[in-house]
Amino acid sequence: MNGTTVNPAYVADIRRGRDARSASRLRRIDRVGDGLLHGLCALAALLGVVVLLLIGYQIVHGASPSISKFGLGFLTDTTWQPNFNIYGAGSVLFGTVVSSFVALAIGGPIAVSIGLFLSLLAPKGVRGVISPLVEMLAAIPSVILGFWGILVLAPFVHTEIEPWLHDTLGFIPLFGPPQTTGASVFTASLILTIMIIPIIASISRDLFLAVPSDIQDGASALGATRWEVVRGVVLPTTASGVVAASLLGLGRALGEAIAVTQVIGAGSTIKASLFETGDTLAGRIANQFPGAITEMHQASLYYLGVILLAIGLLSNLLAQWIGRRFDYSKAVGK
């Protein structure tokens, strides 16, 4: 603090008490400013909560005519005949579950493998290139992916993959004879697979990167091969996180509307074969809502929305709960 000189003008100010006055004015502005900013921030946060609640209310409200007419039987009834004003969600619920789970069954293992590759195998330079590319897959808008699905993927699936699967695995009813076009539940599942892979891959990559290297090194020192390190150390410590990531991916697949409606072929009955047309909750809403004129038709589409919202929120909450409940880093007290 050597050489500090006090400006004489300040001393004079202080003597005259001006500083005290301006300080109190400053304090007043600051009090208002603090309160205002805090209030605005709290208001914005509250608005978020209100919007979420309002979404729930609005969807249920829109569905109320259909809910009061069809009740819970709506969930299992498979007839959907707008001309006769009869509606049931059974077939689309079936289509949603089948297409999403097939997508998860194909995409989950691939995505986890990608996560393993990016976190444990790839040299840093390669990881820096492949990671963004995989995430870029998630940036492709669903409408473009769906359009590509109709014109490129569906014909390929129809002429190459479906006949092959039918010939080799045809004894399983899932792989029935190919139909006239490639628009099928199977094609929709493949599109959904492409959508969920980047989600699961990037989360699981981060999970695997967080596994402490000393326990991996310990396993290696005991003579474990790379696969055995993964199997015995990496996967068990991150299992809950991987499940949570898969649930998030599943949630995305369940709610996808546009791409699915483009490639699934809008079938209205339940078929065992994946190569038949079908429909999903979200796909049916996107497909029929713009043309829904009668009140009951619209309300029933809203009812599908209620089911979709409930499934979506549930899978999301479950993912959060599993992710938090079985958090490895918390379990070891880090």
Next chain:
Amino acid sequence: MSGAAFDPTAPLTPSGNLRRRRAFSRVAETGATAAAVLAVAVLGIVVYTVVSRGASALSLDFFFTGEPTGIGPAILGTGLIVVIATAIAMPLGILVALYLTEFAGGRADRPIRLTLDLMNGLPSIIIGLFVFGLLVYGNTQSAFAGSIALAIIELPLIARGSQEVLLLVPDSLREAADALGVSRWRTVLTVILPSALGGIVTSTVLAVARAAGETAPLILVCSVFDGRKASLNPFEAIPNIPVTIFSLSEEANPEGFARAWGASLVLLSFILLASLGARALLARSRAMMAR
């Protein structure tokens, strides 16, 4: 282990069981590598298809005229819808992020983060149904309704992204400002926000890239339009790129397909460039923050 006697002169190569384990491990490594290659290949195939089929549709007319030759009005419309949506979502998102990092105590923190995560996980068609019921039902479709829907999609992305960078702002900055007697709101506006600006802009750009391609809500709230004339009136349904691609893809018309590929190319290049740019920006602001 029991039978074989230890032979010190045996060569140091894996044998028997170890060889099998090694081979299995190598197969697994190959599988993981193949999976990564597959994902990149799918990206490559999709982008290649869009570029190769879309490029032939591109011309000056394509950008500046309306249907049936171009998508000029749709480009303008998507721009307007996204700009309004971002103008709503960005300030709100930043305020929510500030609330989480600067003001909320432990008790308010969790429910709001949960809200944001749930909002982020909402199927976009649900948001479309919501906005339809809120603004369009008993009214008309409008670009503004589309903007509200996209704003709901952008909000959690901007808020969570901004929150992450705000958490990276070193506490020493806050403490230094406190020690100088600077009030909280001045600290936030003059110290914390400027140093987190890069990250906030990044998350906003990513949110814009996501919103620009959203189709499901627009199908419900902004899809009945005249693709021939450009309009900047937010209170009527105006042409936009995602719905244009969707409706063209539903008609079996080769000329329409060509136009849809062109529109896809325009949309995809914007989105990929925006996400690449955001990524570069993020790397730069991370590096600056770490200094």
